[in-house]
Amino acid sequence: MGRSGEKSRQGIPYSTVLRLASYLRTLEWLSMLGVTTVSSEELARQVGVNSYLVRKDLSYFGEFGVRGFGYPVGDLIAVLREILDLNRDHYAVLVGVGNLGRALVRYYGFAREGFKLSAVFDSSPRKIGTRFNGHQVRPVGELVDYLRSADPPVELGIITVPAMAAQFVGDLMVVGGVKGILNFSPVRLQVPGHIHLLNVDLVSHLEVLSFYIARERPFSLPAGRSTAG
Amino acid sequence: MGRSGEKSRQGIPYSTVLRLASYLRTLEWLSMLGVTTVSSEELARQVGVNSYLVRKDLSYFGEFGVRGFGYPVGDLIAVLREILDLNRDHYAVLVGVGNLGRALVRYYGFAREGFKLSAVFDSSPRKIGTRFNGHQVRPVGELVDYLRSADPPVELGIITVPAMAAQFVGDLMVVGGVKGILNFSPVRLQVPGHIHLLNVDLVSHLEVLSFYIARERPFSLPAGRSTAG
DNA sequence: TAGATTGTTAATCGATTAACAATC
DNA sequence: TAGATTGTTAATCGATTAACAATC
Structure with a gap:
């Protein structure tokens, strides 16, 4: 599991990386259930x-x-x-303490997997200074300075601001x-x-569902394949 | 994260449908800026x-x-x-009024695109009866009855419960x-x-970023692709 | 061992890219 | 018209699937 035995990482498909996270989530679940061995089939x-x-992905x-x-199971995890x-x-850092931003600040899942919030920012004077889950909201004007001097350093930025402000905040990050x-x-x-x-566009997901549901109406087609897996 | 069904339906690739939503979002943005014509290139x-x-996707x-x-722009929208x-x-319907669930209940983006919350459910007696954004939380025990008699009918279920309860809630839906x-x-x-x-697994997204950052290597897929895959 | 299941190479399939004729 | 850009067919590329030898 160290880096020594790994094969070339050139060209690892994005879809493979995404599945690795899926495998991990499933394995953690199995482990919780007491399962100690799992086949690629299962x-x-x-x-x-x-x-x-599964075997192909791991073989990279x-x-x-x-x-x-x-x-x-334990080893593979x-x-x-x-x-x-x-x-x-x-x-x-997270910028934008609206509904979604506040939810993420309070979300346990991130911290559980080792993703920790260093600081939280917003541009609204009404929100600056308020606290969520132990984080006092800072003015977005301090974002760049904060990032430059943060210790431990901040690797990730989470943007939960309105569309209008997104590019500006992204640039600052x-x-x-x-x-x-x-x-x-x-x-x-x-x-x-x-x-x-x-990019995680929550509305797009619903629109995709809408598309597939609309196409499923009685007359449209002989029973095809499902989007569900 | 990502879709669970990997197959296209009626010959239209899932990735195409996802991009349609992306095109729409971008066109709405352009329209707001007063742009009336756009080339496939732009x-x-x-x-x-x-x-x-772009042209291929639309040609379906x-x-x-x-x-x-x-x-x-207007016509294409x-x-x-x-x-x-x-x-x-x-x-x-949305089931699970934890941090994430509450955020989604309060999220404007859904309603703006025509996705309306019919009702909200939870299993915790502490939460049942409380109100969020005008929705009084109902006991999950009433979910099936509610869905069966809802008018207008409910097409979509949103699951924001802990892992342990997800399959059960999905079955009820x-x-x-x-x-x-x-x-x-x-x-x-x-x-x-x-x-x-x-499936939208927020933690997976961070893990994917973690992978690529660790390798200091850009994605092998179109930069900034929307999630769900 | 014999049966089971991995790891890997080869074949297939489908999405993306390219090219270009159609046409505004 | 001439230039520009679409719509569509063909070529390419790469991910997924299949097959199977390796080996526990």
Whole structure:
């Protein structure tokens, strides 16, 4: 599980990385249930992919299974945590303490996986100074300075501001030196190539569901394949 | 995170549907800025894909552009709203009034796009009866009955309960007759094939960022792709 | 061992990219 | 018209699936 035995990481598909996180989540769940061994077949079934893919995904990083037996759950969890670099804390700032922002500040899931909030910002005088979950809201004008002098350093920025302000806040984060941005605003941010950006548009998800539901009406087609897995 | 069903339906790739929502978001933004015409090149640039893909995606549904000219923004918005079936209201129930659930109940973005909350449920006696954003929290025991008799009918279920309860709640929604489920719990739900399921695992997104930051390597997919996949 | 299941190479499939004819 | 840009067909690329040898 150390880096020594790993194969080349060139060209690891984004979809593979996303599935690694899925595998990890499922394995943690199995581990909680007391399961100590799992086959690629069973893990695949639970995640909703096929077993070829599980083995292929893992093979990018090494050999972690036992032939004829399966994968030791605990070991595989450790391996995936290592691969995803989850064996250390990651610090984030969050900007925008609206409904969604407040929810994320209070969300346990992040901290549980080692993602810790370093500080929280907003532009509204009404919100600056108030406290959420132990974090006193700071003025967004202090964001760059904060990021530059933060110790431990802040790697991640979480954007939960309205569309109008998203690009501005993103720019500040980049100037401040974050390495990755999780953007919950519906705006497509423009960021330099070295910044890792993920857009999470909650409304889009509902729209996708809407599309598939609309196409399922009685006359549309012979029963096709399901979107559910 | 990501969709659970990997297959397209009626020959339209899932990734295309997701991009349609992205195009719509960008077009709405352009429209707000007063832009009335946009080329596939410009729209592609803003969304972070290439123009071939924009034209290809739209061509699944018809011809909406003017050669030598581009696309009329207003018309294309109307077309996309029609395709995604957004020209009517969609009703949803939300189960689980924790931090994330409360945020979604209060989130304007959903309603703005025609997704309306029909009712809100929780299992905790401490929360039942309290009000959030005008919705009085109902006991989860009433969920199935509510869904069966709701008028207007409820198509969508949003799950924001802890992992432990997610499958149970999902089962109730299915029994109640929802057509699609947006699952924010980290559990991979098992649902019948006719149910459209999208999993949104917020922690996974951070883990993906962690992976790429650890490698100082850009994504291999279109930068800043929307989630769900 | 024999059966089971991995790890890996090869084949397939489908999405993306490219090219270009149509046409405003 | 001439230049521009769409809509669509063909080529490419890469992820997924399949097959199977390795081996516990």
